[in-house]
C-alpha cells in the first residue's frame with residue numbers, strides 16, 4: 001500500500017506527480033474541449049510557461065470563443081446548469097410549466113476549458129497563474145469550468161459587479177479552488193488599484209464550519225497566494241479586526257497548529273495584533289466573538305460592523321445556515337455592511353429551504369441598505385450533476401449487522417479480510433478486499449472513543465500496532481487534533497475513527513474506505529461522509545455503512561442515494577463502454593431493488609428526531625431516562641464483553657462496593673455525627 005504517496009498532498013512532502021488518465025480527473029464525465037474545439041488538452045500536460053500572459057498584458061485574447069450552441073452542448077455533456085434566479089423569479093409569475101420557467105432562466109456563459117485561459121482571456125495575476133500551474137492541475141473540473149468565468153469576467157471591466165452565487169457541486173470536485181482563484185485575483189487587482197499598503201485590512205471573509213476545514217482552506221490559499229502580494233490567514237486568539245478590539249482569549253477558540261502564523265501578527269507591539277491579512281478564514285463562532293464578545297449572552301445585540309468586507313464566502317453553506325450555526329453565520333453576514341458585498345455559497349448539498357433562506361437574506365440585505373434595483377448584482381445558481389447524490393465513482397455497501405456487536409465483527413472483518421470473507425467463495429468477479437486508509441464515523445464522541453479502545457490493538461505490532469489507529473473529535477485539544485490530521489495525511493495513521501467533525505470539506509486525498517459505523521443522521525450527511533473518498537476523480541473508493549435493527553426505520557434515504565449513484569454510474573458506464581473498463585464495472589454489493597421496496601419510508605418526525613439527536617439507543621444516558629431506555633442504551637454500547645461477562649463484572653464491583661461501605665459505615669457514624677456538646 002502506498003498510503004504515503006496518496007495522502008501526501010497538503011503536507012509539503014515531495015512525491016512524484018504523474019499525469020492522471022483522463023477518466024481520473026474530476027471532469028471524468030467527459031473531457032473538456034480546448035479553445036479550438038478539439039480535445040487536444042486531454043492526455044497532454046500543459047507547458048507551464050507557454051501560455052501565461054504577463055501581468056498587465058491584456059492584448060492576448062482567445063482565438064475562438066464557443067458559440068451558444070457549443071456552450072449548450074458543453075453544459076449538457078458536463079451536467080452543468082446555470083440559472084439566473086432573478087429571471088427565474090420573473091418567469092415563475094407566468095403560467096408556463098415549471099420546466100419551461102427553468103429553461104427560460106438558464107444562461108450559457110463561456111466556460112473555462114483550460115487553465116491557460118486564465119492568463120490569456122482573464123488576464124489574471126501571473127504569479128497566481130504560476131501557482132496554479134505549480135499545483136499540477138491539468139484541466140479545470142466542471143465546477144471550475146462553470147464558475148470561474150462567472151466570477152472572473154466582471155473583474156475585467158470597471159464598474160462591473162460579480163454576481164452573488166450559489167454553487168452545488170459534488171464532493172471532492174474542486175470547489176475550494178473555484179472560489180479561491182477569483183478571490184485572490186480580485187484582491188490582487190484591488191491592491192494594484194490602491195497601491196497604498198498602509199491601508200491594508202481584511203477585505204474578504206471565508207466561513208467554514210470546523211477548525212480542520214479552516215486550516216485546510218488557509219493552507220490551500222497560501223499555496224495560491226504565494227508571490228501575489230495577497231495574504232490569507234485563519235482567525236486566532238487575540239486577533240483584532242479593528243484597533244482596540246482584541247478577542248477575548250477564553251471566549252475565542254483557537255485554530256489548528258498547522259496553520260502557520262501570520263507574519264503580521266508576530267510583530268511584538270500591540271497594534272500588530274490587528275489582522276492585516278487580506279483574506280480571513282474563520283469558523284462563524286470565532287468571528288462572531290471577535291465582532292461582539294458578549295454575543296452569546298445577548299444574540300439580539302448587533303455585532304460591530306465590518307464595512308470594508310467586499311466578499312463573503314460560505315463554504316459548506318448548508319451547514320453554516322443550518323440551525324446549529326445559523327445565528328452566528330447570519331450575524332457575520334449582517335455585520336458586512338458594504339453595499340458592494342459579493343456573497344457566494346458553496347456545498348455539495350443545499351436543500352431548498354436553505355436556498356430560500358440564502359436568497360431571502362440577500363434580498364432583505366439589499367432592501368435594508370437601500371441599494372437601487374439597477375445596482376443590485378446578478379443572482380446565479382450553478383448546479384453540477386444531480387443534486388444530493390453521491391459521486392458515481394464510489395462503491396457503496398449497505399450492510400445489515402442486526403446488532404451492535406455485529407457491527408464490531410463487521411468492522412474487524414473489514415480490517416482483517418480473509419479470502420473466505422472478501423471474495424464470496426471463489427467468485428472471480430468479487431470486489432477485492434478494501435484497503436486502508438479507513439475513515440470511520442460514529443454518532444457520538446463517546447462512541448468514537450469506545451470504538452478506538454476496542455480496535456486499538458487490532459493492527460499487528462510488526463505493521464505499527466496501535467500507532468496506526470487514532471481517534472479524532474472535538475473534545476481533544478487543538479494541537480492533538482492537528483497532529484492526528486497531519487499523521488493521517490502523511491499515511492502514518494491507517495484507521496482514523498471520528499465523528500461528523502470530519503464529514504465536511506476535509507480533503508484526505510487517499511482515503512480508500514469510509515465506514516459509517518453508525519449511520520449518519522441525514523441524507524446530506526451520508527453524501528458528505530461518503531465524499532471523503534473518491535476525491536478529485538479517484539476511483540476505487542468504497543463507502544461501507546453498517547445498520548442494525550434500530551436503524552431500519554431510517555435507512556431508506558441512504559438506500560435511495562446509493563441507488564441514484566449506481567444509476568449514474570451505470571449510465572456513465574454506457575457512455576464509456578468502448579474503453580473505460582473501470583467505469584463499466586458496476587460496484588459490488590449494490591442496492592437490490594427488493595431492499596428499496598422493503599425498507600419503510602422515513603416519516604418527517606423521525607427524520608427530524610434523527611437529525612437533532614441521532615439514533616436513540618446510541619445517545620448518552622441522561623438522568624431523566626427511564627430504566628428501559630437506560631438498558632437499551634447500555635446494550636448499544638460498543639464493546640466485546642458479552643452480557644454474561646458484563647453482569648459478572650458488575651456483580652463483583654457491587655460486592656466490593658458493599659464490603660467497602662460496610663467497613664466505612666461505623667467510622668462515618670462516629671465522625672459524621674454532629675457534636676452535641678458535653679451534655
Ligand SMILES: Nc1ncnc2c1ncn2[C@@H]1O[C@H](COP(=O)(O)OP(=O)(O)OP(=O)(O)O)[C@@H](O)[C@H]1O
Nearest residue numbers: 137139140141171172173174175176348505507536
Ligand atoms: N482542476 C483540478 N484537477 C485535479 N485536481 C483538482 C483540481 N481542482 C482541485 N483538485 C483537487 O481536488 C481535491 C478536492 O478539492 P476540494 O477540497 O476543493 O473539493 P470540494 O469540492 O470542496 O469537496 P467537498 O464538497 O468535500 O468540500 C483536492 O485535493 C484538490 O487539490
